[in-house]
Amino acid sequence: MKDDIILSRTSCRDFLPTPVEDEKITAILRAAMQAPSALNQQPWEFFVVKDSFLKGEIAAITPYWGPAKECSVLLVVCKDIKNLKSNSFSDIDCAMASENALLEAHAQGLGAVYLGAAPKEERVRDLALALDIKAGLAPFGLICLGYPAKKKEPVIRYLANKVHVID
């Protein structure tokens, strides 16, 4: 993946109604599942939500999740809590997968934004209820996907004084 894909990514919260092609969704899921994980445990599972009513229900869980209603596809990143080799690292694994998904979405010409659920217990609970999720699977976070309605320029955040070199 080229540097400009990483440096030009920004969160997108305004989407066109254009549907996202299934091939693009698959490419995003492939990128997510290619992420590194502790002990290579790959604890993730994903829900691909296209249903407008369900997206609306999820968006209503917290005022911070407005984009969930507007996007074409809502990816719900979940954690398979029954088969963990390292529970303590499993949220980091899901975060790694989420970032891969965000970058692949951008590489595919889509807009995306991550919406945080874990570690906020009420959000995780309400999301599990909305999805009628099976026991043993815990929602982790949301990724809104769609064609962007606006172009956003990134602000480059590199600061040399945040880097401590020890020779």
Ligand SMILES: Cc1cc2nc3c(=O)[nH]c(=O)nc-3n(C[C@H](O)[C@H](O)[C@H](O)COP(=O)(O)O)c2cc1C
């Ligand atoms: C853990 C986490 C939780 C986030 N939760 C939300 C959220 O609930 N709603 C939202 O609109 N954006 C959310 N974001 C997106 C951030 O607001 C965004 O990444 C940040 O402002 C930096 O902007 P950028 O992504 O355009 O670089 C979240 C991002 C992270 C990493």
